[in-house]
Amino acid sequence: MKNTELINAYFDGELSEVDKETFIKRLNSEPGLKKEFDLQSDIVEGIKSARKAELKAKLDAISVGSGGTTEGISTLKLAAFIGGVALIATVSYFALTGREASKEILAPKEISEPIENLIPKNSDIASDIKEEDVIKSEEKESLTNKNSVSDKATSKTETRKPEIHKSTLVEPLEIDEESDEEVAPVSGLEEKPSIAPSSIDIHVDDSKRKYDFHYQFKDGKLYLFGSFDKGLYEILEFNSSEGKILYLFYKGTYYDIKQNSDDIQALKELTEPSLIKSLESVRQ
Amino acid sequence: MNEKDIFDKICKGDERALEILYKKYYRMMTQMVMKNSGTEQEAKDIYQEALVVFWQKSVSGNLTLTSKISTYIYSICQNLWRKELDRKRRLSSEEKDSIEYQDHDKVERARLINECINQMGDTCKKVLMYYYFDGLSMQDIADKLGFANTNTAKTKKYKCKQKLDELVKSLYSEKDFLD
Numbered sequence: 001m002k003n004t005e006l007i008n009a010y011f012d013g014e015l016s017e018v019d020k021e022t023f024i025k026r027l028n029s030e031p032g033l034k035k036e037f038d039l040q041s042d043i044v045e046g047i048k049s050a051r052k053a054e055l056k057a058k059l060d061a062i063s064v065g066s067g068g069t070t071e072g073i074s075t076l077k078l079a080a081f082i083g084g085v086a087l088i089a090t091v092s093y094f095a096l097t098g099r100e101a102s103k104e105i106l107a108p109k110e111i112s113e114p115i116e117n118l119i120p121k122n123s124d125i126a127s128d129i130k131e132e133d134v135i136k137s138e139e140k141e142s143l144t145n146k147n148s149v150s151d152k153a154t155s156k157t158e159t160r161k162p163e164i165h166k167s168t169l170v171e172p173l174e175i176d177e178e179s180d181e182e183v184a185p186v187s188g189l190e191e192k193p194s195i196a197p198s199s200i201d202i203h204v205d206d207s208k209r210k211y212d213f214h215y216q217f218k219d220g221k222l223y224l225f226g227s228f229d230k231g232l233y234e235i236l237e238f239n240s241s242e243g244k245i246l247y248l249f250y251k252g253t254y255y256d257i258k259q260n261s262d263d264i265q266a267l268k269e270l271t272e273p274s275l276i277k278s279l280e281s282v283r284q
Numbered sequence: 285m286n287e288k289d290i291f292d293k294i295c296k297g298d299e300r301a302l303e304i305l306y307k308k309y310y311r312m313m314t315q316m317v318m319k320n321s322g323t324e325q326e327a328k329d330i331y332q333e334a335l336v337v338f339w340q341k342s343v344s345g346n347l348t349l350t351s352k353i354s355t356y357i358y359s360i361c362q363n364l365w366r367k368e369l370d371r372k373r374r375l376s377s378e379e380k381d382s383i384e385y386q387d388h389d390k391v392e393r394a395r396l397i398n399e400c401i402n403q404m405g406d407t408c409k410k411v412l413m414y415y416y417f418d419g420l421s422m423q424d425i426a427d428k429l430g431f432a433n434t435n436t437a438k439t440k441k442y443k444c445k446q447k448l449d450e451l452v453k454s455l456y457s458e459k460d461f462l463d
Contacts, residue, residue: 008445011416043452044416046397050409051417055302055339056332062303064310 003033007040200246202235204228215248215257216264222246222257225264236279247279254279287353294342297418297428302339306332309354313361320365330368334360344419400451408444415441 009015010023027034201221208214211225222235234249235257246257247270254270270276285293285304293301310331317327334357341347349356401409410429414420422434422441431437 004449039452040449042393043397043448046394046401047412047448048417049394050398050401051413052336054413055299055336058299058303059306059332059335060328062306064307 003036004040007033007037010037011040011044200235200237211264214264214266215255216262217246217257217259218262223264224248234283236282249279249283291342291349291353294339295345297343297414297420297424302335305338305353305357306335309357312354313357316358316361317365321369322365326368330361330364331357333364337364340417340419346419396456397452400448400455403451404444404448407440408447411437411441411444412448 006015006023010020015023027037203221203223205223205225206227208225213226215225216223224233228250232250236247236249236254238245238247244259246259248255248257248267254276255267256270257267258265270279285301290301290305290308294305313331313334314324314327317330318324322330337360338347338353338357401412404412407429411425414425414428420428422437425431425441426434426437429437431440
C-alpha cells in the first residue's frame with residue numbers, strides 16, 4: 001500500500017487497531033511519511049473547517065432581530081418606557097379669537113396627534129417580532145377618535161368641553177420567557193395594548209377675581225379660574241398605577257393639578273426638570 | 285415543531301431544522317455569554333460554534349440525547365466560552381508572541397488549503413464535507429446527492445479527494461508545506 005493510500009485509510013478509519021499502531025510507529029521513524037501525513041491531516045482539517053464555515057454562514061444569514069438581542073430589547077424597552085409614562089394622553093386645545101365684546105365661543109381647535117407618534121417609530125420592532133418563531137407578538141390596535149364638542153355660553157362664563165381623543169396606547173411590553181426551558185428560558189414577547197378613553201369636563205371661569213389662576217377638581221370636572229381664554233392651554237392626562245394624573249400646560253409652563261381635594265387651589269408651577277422633560281416629550 | 289421532531293430532522297441532515305433551532309435558542313445562549321463579559325459578536329460566534337458541534341454529533345449518529353436540546357447546547361456554549369476566556373487570558377500573558385507566530389503559520393496554511401477547496405466543484409465539495417465533517421455514510425451521501433448507489437458515492441469521494449490533493453500539491457510546492 002502506498003503512503004498516500006495508507007494515510008487515507010487511516011483518516012477513513014479503515015485501519016485495524018494493529019495496523020494503526022504500526023502506522024503510528026512508522027510515522028515516528030519515517031520523516032517522509034510524517035510530512036505526507038501532516039499534509040493530509042491539514043487537508044482533512046481544511047475540509048472540516050470549510051464545512052463549519054459554510055454552516056456558520058448559513059446560521060449567520062438568519063435574521064434573529066435587529067442587532068440580535070440587546071438592540072431589539074432596548075428598542076422595546078424604550079417603547080415600554082414611553083408607553084408606561086403616557087398611558088393616556090388626552091390633549092385639548094382651545095383656540096380663541098380676539099372678539100372680546102361678544103366673547104364668541106369657539107369650537108376648540110382639535111389637535112388629534114396619532115398616538116403612534118408617541119412611540120418611537122422603528123419598523124424593526126414589528127419585523128423582528130414577525131421573524132422570530134418563538135416570539136409571538138400580538139398588537140391589537142384600534143384607533144378611534146371621537147370628538148364631542150359642546151359649547152355653552154353665558155354672559156360671563158365660557159364653558160368648553162374639550163375634544164376627547166380615544167387612543168390606543170402601548171403598555172410596557174412584557175417579555176415572557178418561554179417555559180420550555182430548564183436552564184434559561186427563551187423569551188417571547190407579548191404586547192398588550194389597552195384602550196382607555198378619557199373624558200374630563202373643563203370649565204373656565206374668569207368671574208371670580210379672588211381666585212385668579214386657581215383650579216378646582218370636583219365631581220370629575222375641572223374648573224379653571226382665571227383668564228385662560230386669553231391664551232392657549234392644554235390638559236395632559238396620564239394613567240398610572242395610582243390613578244389619573246393631570247397636568248396643565250399654559251403659556252410654556254406646566255402646572256400640577258391635584259385631584260385629592262374639592263377645594264379651590266392655586267395652580268403651582270412644576271419645577272422638577274426630569275418631569276418637565278418627560279411631559280415635553282409627550283406633548284411633542 | 286417540537287424538540288424531538290427537530291432532533292430527528294437534524295439527525296437526518298435537515299439544515300432547516302438547524303436554522304429553526306438557531307432562532308429558537310438564540311437569545312438564551314447569547315445572553316449567557318454576554319452576561320459573562322462577552323460581546324454580542326462573541327456570543328453569536330460561540331452559539332454558532334456550539335450549534336455546529338451539536339450538528340456534527342447529531343448527524344454523524346454520535347449523539348444520544350438524554351437531556352433537552354437546549355440544556356445540551358447550553359453546556360457546549362459554557363464550555364466553549366470558558367475555553368475562549370482561557371485563551372484570552374493566555375494571550376494577555378508573556379507567551380503571546382510565540383502563540384501568535386504559530387497561529388499565523390497555521391492560519392496561513394489553512395487559508396491556502398481553503399483556497400484549493402473553493403476551486404473545486406459543488407458536488408465534490410459536498411461529498412468531501414459530508415464525508416469528513418458530517419460523518420455521513422456512503423449510503424447517506426448517495427441519498428443526499430442523488431447518486432445511483434453507494435459505489436458511485438465511494439468513487440466520487442475518492443476522485444474528489446484525489447483532485448483536492450493534486451490541487452494542493454500543484455499550487456504549493458512541497459517546500460511550502462513540508463519544510
